[in-house]
Amino acid sequence: MKKESSWVKSTCAYCGVGCGIKSRINNNGQLDIKGDEEHPANKGKLCTKGLTLAETLINENRMLTPHILNKPVGWNEALDEAALQLQDVINHYGANAVAFYISGQLLTEDYYVINKLAKGFIGTANIDTNSRLCMSSAVAGHQRAFGEDCVAGCYDDLEAAEVVILTGSNLAWCHPVLFQRLKQAQKEHNTKIVVIDPRHTATCDIADLHLAITPGSDVALFNGLLSYLHNNNKFDQDYINAHTNNIEAALATALTQDTNVSQLTGISEEQLHTFYQLFANHPRTVTVYSQGVNQSVSGTDKVNAIINCHLATGRIGKLGATPFSITGQPNAMGGREVGGLATTLAAHLSFDRHDHWQLLSDFWQTDKLVTQPGLKAVDMFDAIAAGTIKAVWIIATNPAASLPNSNKINQALAQCPCVIVSDCVNDNDTLRHATIKLPAQGWSEKSGTVTNSERCISRQRRLLPTQGEAKPDWWIINQIANRMGFKDSFNYTNEAQIFAEHVALTSVNNHPNHTPRLLNLSGLSHLTEHDYDTLLPQQWPINGDGITHQRLFSDGVFPTKDGRACFIATPYHPLITQRSASYPLLLNTGRVRDQWHTMTRTGLAASLADHIQQPLISVHPTDANHYHINDNQLVTVTSHSGEAIFRVRITTDVSPKQTFIAIHWTQQNASTGSVCALIDEQCDPISGQPQYKATAIQLTPL
Numbered sequence: 001m002k003k004e005s006s007w008v009k010s011t012c013a014y015c016g017v018g019c020g021i022k023s024r025i026n027n028n029g030q031l032d033i034k035g036d037e038e039h040p041a042n043k044g045k046l047c048t049k050g051l052t053l054a055e056t057l058i059n060e061n062r063m064l065t066p067h068i069l070n071k072p073v074g075w076n077e078a079l080d081e082a083a084l085q086l087q088d089v090i091n092h093y094g095a096n097a098v099a100f101y102i103s104g105q106l107l108t109e110d111y112y113v114i115n116k117l118a119k120g121f122i123g124t125a126n127i128d129t130n131s132r133l134c135m136s137s138a139v140a141g142h143q144r145a146f147g148e149d150c151v152a153g154c155y156d157d158l159e160a161a162e163v164v165i166l167t168g169s170n171l172a173w174c175h176p177v178l179f180q181r182l183k184q185a186q187k188e189h190n191t192k193i194v195v196i197d198p199r200h201t202a203t204c205d206i207a208d209l210h211l212a213i214t215p216g217s218d219v220a221l222f223n224g225l226l227s228y229l230h231n232n233n234k235f236d237q238d239y240i241n242a243h244t245n246n247i248e249a250a251l252a253t254a255l256t257q258d259t260n261v262s263q264l265t266g267i268s269e270e271q272l273h274t275f276y277q278l279f280a281n282h283p284r285t286v287t288v289y290s291q292g293v294n295q296s297v298s299g300t301d302k303v304n305a306i307i308n309c310h311l312a313t314g315r316i317g318k319l320g321a322t323p324f325s326i327t328g329q330p331n332a333m334g335g336r337e338v339g340g341l342a343t344t345l346a347a348h349l350s351f352d353r354h355d356h357w358q359l360l361s362d363f364w365q366t367d368k369l370v371t372q373p374g375l376k377a378v379d380m381f382d383a384i385a386a387g388t389i390k391a392v393w394i395i396a397t398n399p400a401a402s403l404p405n406s407n408k409i410n411q412a413l414a415q416c417p418c419v420i421v422s423d424c425v426n427d428n429d430t431l432r433h434a435t436i437k438l439p440a441q442g443w444s445e446k447s448g449t450v451t452n453s454e455r456c457i458s459r460q461r462r463l464l465p466t467q468g469e470a471k472p473d474w475w476i477i478n479q480i481a482n483r484m485g486f487k488d489s490f491n492y493t494n495e496a497q498i499f500a501e502h503v504a505l506t507s508v509n510n511h512p513n514h515t516p517r518l519l520n521l522s523g524l525s526h527l528t529e530h531d532y533d534t535l536l537p538q539q540w541p542i543n544g545d546g547i548t549h550q551r552l553f554s555d556g557v558f559p560t561k562d563g564r565a566c567f568i569a570t571p572y573h574p575l576i577t578q579r580s581a582s583y584p585l586l587l588n589t590g591r592v593r594d595q596w597h598t599m600t601r602t603g604l605a606a607s608l609a610d611h612i613q614q615p616l617i618s619v620h621p622t623d624a625n626h627y628h629i630n631d632n633q634l635v636t637v638t639s640h641s642g643e644a645i646f647r648v649r650i651t652t653d654v655s656p657k658q659t660f661i662a663i664h665w666t667q668q669n670a671s672t673g674s675v676c677a678l679i680d681e682q683c684d685p686i687s688g689q690p691q692y693k694a695t696a697i698q699l700t701p702l
């Protein structure tokens with residue numbers, strides 16, 4: 001019998017709640033997992049996915065060695081070939097002929113190094129992340145309102161609030177531990193909970209009010225709220241005068257559409273009145289928004305319409321009062337901090353500010369730093385399809401299954417001359433197109449940091465030995481950078497050195513005439529490698545004297561040139577879809593409780609499959625009648641982009657003419673097909689985030 005190891009603290013591999021875990025190797029050589037009672041995010045709680053982390057370690061279908069054209073090779077050969085192919089494309093077609101598509105599954109250190117290589121040394125901003133698909137509208141909305149991409153509040157605010165509004169968020173299934181905290185708070189303090197969602201979800205079980213709005217009408221609803229607050233003297237005029245700009249434009253836009261909010265949103269006057277009164281009469285109000293808001297052609301405006309209402313009432317930076325974006329992936333936030341999106345620079349520096357560009361150029365000591373944003377995810381794959389991008393390096397994500405119009409993505413990758421894929425699995429929809437495969441360490445093997453939705457940086461630690469020849473992502477990137485001639489700037493030997501460089505970059509002051517950036521980790525400047533190893537969860541900003549801040553903007557100062565927040569005029573536009581007589585139904589998508597992304601991990605645990613075993617399409621009884629469809633029957637679902645087969649679940653959870661399919665099942669893991677093959681490529685014009693929530697479809701019974 002083996003001896004048990006001692007408990008090691010780490011972080012859950014899945015969602016943006018960022019729960020702390022404790023893990024040990026038991027005397028059977030297996031991992032034991034339990035919640036970390038001392039972690040501020042979860043205080044010991046874990047959801048089903050967190051509790052089954054040990055069952056979802058990837059032992060089969062594991063990529064154990066590098067491959068070139070599916071032939072196993074040694075690391076040196078694979079790295080030489082990858083660097084050579086990237087350099088060859090750059091030499092012949094320029095830096096913008098290469099692209100990088102990365103992931104919110106990466107650790108902050110991995111994210112930092114690949115972003116530095118692409119934007120700082122190769123000289124292309126064609127580096128985007130799958131976070132584009134889940135929260136880029138929130139990023140754009142925050143930048144417009146606050147001057148920087150910041151989540152102002154913290155999880156404690158949900159417990160301190162009198163009213164919590166959950167809009168476009170099925171918190172019960174997508175962020176279960178936070179939902180448990182909210183449910184407990186409701187029990188103790190009688191918190192009023194409003195759910196705004198076209199679907200009746202599990203989150204509605206605790207709702208005092210469910211507003212099943214017409215899909216895409218969120219802007220009309222919140223413009224209506226702004227008008228109501230104004231008309232009923234509920235504005236905090238002192239706060240508006242002291243700390244904001246542009247209320248006139250936002251209010252004028254809202255007032256022009258307030259007469260018909262009920263008609264625009266499909267919500268009765270009585271329910272609207274109840275909602276508006278709840279908001280107006282409770283200073284401690286938190287509005288949580290997630291993918292239902294972000295994944296829309298008007299996602300950025302939706303975010304700003306929500307923030308407008310909080311600014312107008314001064315409900316930001318205060319206990320139990322904040323707009324609150326909750327993110328999907330475990331480290332989408334860390335990626336945002338190091339500039340993982342094509343539209344941002346590292347450490348919340350901005351393409352719009354020359355002093356920011358100069359600061360970063362000096363810090364990295366490079367003359368290649370890009371000056372313009374690069375292609376966002378959907379545009380990037382269009383450029384691959386068009387042949388203007390000739391080499392792509394995909395890291396820790398599966399775009400062939402998860403991007404809209406996945407058939408087109410597969411065609412684009414099939415014709416791309418150089419597709420480098422770093423992953424820990426050996427086969428998935430994307431890896432089938434790889435010309436070079438690089439085995440990466442997976443969760444439990446890798447070490448670094450992640451940031452959760454309340455700006456809390458936590459360590460992920462090594463729990464198990466690495467399988468095969470897999471390496472940390474940062475190591476692979478560092479090796480390729482070396483081979484491309486950037487040895488002086490890529491000489492990292494461990495993740496602590498990378499984190500220290502990231503900390504140092506956040507600590508450099510920018511233009512003296514501007515309010516400093518909020519992303520400040522200078523209090524961590526003197527961490528030794530031992531300190532990094534033992535680092536406890538830290539919520540940023542962490543200033544020079546080590547003081548952290550649970551809430552941003554408590555002093556009413558925003559990181560804009562004049563220190564003021566900005567109201568944004570958000571004109572309401574009805575939902576843009578391609579609905580027609582041939583495609584009369586609307587398809588909504590989302591997650592289920594016990595699965596994650598394209599199931600490469602959660603699909604391994606039999607107990608997680610018990611909840612929902614196969615891909616289903618939810619159809620309202622009226623539509624089932626119309627199409628002569630029975631419960632459990634198979635149907636072909638067709639859209640402008642593609643078709644796939646799903647089993648029908650007849651339910652009143654969806655409204656007539658609306659349907660729902662979960663995102664997890666793909667061409668590879670279900671014979672029926674991928675929902676992303678159906679999704680049209682309509683994107684928010686500001687954020688570039690695709691509209692996953694409103695695809696026009698037709699049903700044909702089989």
Ligand code: SF4
Nearest residue numbers: 012014015019047050
């Ligand atoms: Fe993991 Fe999210 Fe569940 Fe927490 S709520 S255990 S982070 S999946």
